[in-house]
Amino acid sequence: MxxxxxxxxxxxxxxxxxxxxxxxxxxxxxxxxxxxxxxxxxxxxxxxxxxxxxxxxxxxxxxxxxxxxxxxxxxxxxxxxxxxxxxxxxxxxxxxESVDYPITPKEHGTHFLMEHRHLWLRSLRQKAILRIRHRIIKSVRDFFDNKGFTLVDAPIFTPNACEGTTNLFKVDYFDENAYLTQSGQLYMEAAAMAVGKAYCFGPTFRAEKSKTRRHLTEFWMVEPEVAFFDIYDDMDLAEEFVEYIVQEVVKHNREDLEVLERDISKLENIKRPFPRISYDEAIEILKKKGNDTEWGADFGGDEETLISEEFDKPVMIHHYPMAIKAFYMKQEGDKAACVDMIAPEGYGEIIGGGQREEDIEKLKAKIKEQGLPEEVFNWYLDVRRYGSCKHAGFGLGIERTVAWICGLHHVRETIPFPRLMDRLKP
RNA sequence: UCCUCGGUAGCUCAAUGGCAGAGCAUUCGGCUGUUAACCGAAGGGUUGUAGGUUCGAGUCCCACCCGAGGAGCCA
Missing domain, CATH: 2.40.50.140 (Nucleic acid-binding proteins)
Known part of the structure; x- marks a missing residue:
């Protein structure tokens, strides 16, 4: 043996x-x-x-x-x-035999290491990250499995832009245009009407020309969607989910966290309940801290960090102005019944989600208002035509979650072979 | 796309406009307990590319290429 x-x-x-x-x-x-x-x-x-x-x-x-x-x-x-x-x-x-191995046991720059990513994976630190990523993914699957969710795979090729605005990767699909998916959410809404509790987990793609430590062009996202859920049920699920993932890593990957010199006590502290504040309260916090973000504007990385500094747990910010949110969000006055979860220590948004609009007329009006082509959303409107009900869900970005739990400065180390705006190799 | 900084040996970095250097890696030699081992020696360069200023440019100017950090957008 x-x-x-x-x-x-x-x-x-x-x-x-x-x-x-x-x-x-x-x-x-x-x-x-x-x-x-x-x-x-x-x-x-x-x-x-x-x-x-x-x-x-x-x-x-x-x-x-x-x-x-x-x-x-x-x-x-x-x-x-x-x-x-x-x-x-x-x-x-x-x-x-190994001849002239390029990575020596001394310092190297990030660029050099990324060029040799296939070999860099052999290092102690990178192995620790790979193992923690594995644990996080296993915890995601176990969590939903234990709660009776059904894994429903969403397609990678899609005919339409789910959120309309963001840049998608266009591919030649025989004689038609197709896009690489940026989210499986619309498909999960249909799936939730079939199995009640559905989730998908797979790669998603964004062609944004973002050059920051929080962005990849190809990243993994887990997206649960539950029928008859409202925004508050959604927040309960999100915090239980995140607590479970973090505590599983603390329980099973202590040695890996030590290799990464992560402050484990900060992770041990990630227990429910998480703080919940409204968008309005978030604006107040920003004002108090001397940030001049006006009501109605979305938060950038700086604002997220300022708000997260107030808490030692992930904070959920709910009910953003409807004007800055996507067409499918459930409208409540001038607010959307949505929620973002911001990780502590400045690691940024790890979850975005909320309750969806279940009324077909309101949804049609929103599609028209945002200048989206109704015909490609016709199948999506069927979800409202045949036994519509309130439902909610969210998406969690795996790489940002790995970065937070591992205490990594940049998401490029959280995925085995990162795809960035200016990196397609190795 | 915009802003800031950078590109010198395989790697990480030095060098006031005046002979291009060190540590690690590699090769050779030494050591019975090493922990990024240590000690001695050797090889290794068209200073990102193309122009320009100057007696003289790695260093100053211009363009381009590449990289790092940040912004917008987002998970």
Whole structure:
């Protein structure tokens, strides 16, 4: 059976063979210290001249960084090792040689690392991020599964712009134009009428020429939608959801968070209830802090940060002016029954959602008002024609959530192969 | 798209308008306990590209290309 470093304690005193990569090496006369990693952990193998053949000792001196190797030896307790064990090697074989590995164990600039993203993933920090991303995605699925939601996949090719205004990626679809989806929401509204509680989870695309630490052109979004839900049910669901994700990571990924030097106490504090303020109250907070955002304007990154500084938990801002929100939002006077959740510590908006307009006439009027083509939304209007009901949902951006939980400055490290305005490779 | 800053060895960075350098990486040598090991030596450059000013340009001017940070928009 294959032996992994994470299980090494089980083999104390036994002679085993590991398959791994050499991530660093140190030598001292008749000793070579091979730093090995196999994706499940790191361990040091000690090659002593007296314990191995001359050929193996010579080979151990020559192995290059990131070569794949097979090391045989005895598992021994070692106090100075991080995992408490090391391997007293008796044999070393090179499986695949590595020549001139570009990422050295010293500092590198972001651009250089992004050009070598496929290799950068091998580093300790990047592995920790990948594992936390995995945990977040698993928690998303578990949360909705435990609550009786059905995963309903939304299409990637869409004929229409869901929110109209934002820039979409246009693709040639035989003799027609199609767009890469920017949201599965409209499809989830239809799905909620079928299964009651629906969610989709997949990549979405925005062709915005945004060059900031919060933007990718391809990002992953999870979008639940529930029939007979109003805006307050929606907020209850959102805070329970976010609490669950954060606490699952705290519970299962403590070591990864430590590698990233994340302040875990700040995450442990993310428990319900989260503060809820109206848009009007948010404007008041901004005024008090000397920000001159006028009533009626949307909030930018600076405003989100100012508001989030007031709280040590994610804050939900609800009931924005209808004028700055999309056509499908449920109108209540001059406000929309919508909610944004802003992560603490300046990580920005992680959730946007709300109650949808269930009245077909009001929806038609909004479509006309915003100059959208009614014919492409005809199927969407059917959701109101046949047994319409109030319903609500939200979208959570995975990469911003990963950035917040990992404490990363930029979303480009939160996804294995980021797609940015000026990056399509590797 | 706009604003700000930058581009020098494989990487990270120095160099008052006056001989282009260091650390790491690489190669060679030394060390029985190293933790981004350490010590010694060597190789490595059309200073992003094209013009211009000057006795002399990595350094000053102009254009372009590329990158970093931020804004708008958004998750």
């Amino acid at each position: 294959k032996i992994y470093i994470e299980d090494i304690a089980k083999y104390e005193g036994q002679t085993i063979t590991l398959q791994a990569w050499l991530y660093n090496k140190r030598s001292s006369g008749k000793l070579h210290f091979l730093q090995l990693r196999d994706g499940t952990g790191e361990i040091q193998a000690v090659v002593f001249k007296g314990n191995v053949s001359d050929e193996v000792f010579e080979l151990s001196d020559k192995i290059t960084q990131e070569s794949s190797v097979e090391v045989t030896g005895t598992v021994k307790k070692h106090d100075r090792s991080k995992i408490g064990y090391e391997i007293d090697a008796t044999d070393v074989k090179v499986i695949g």
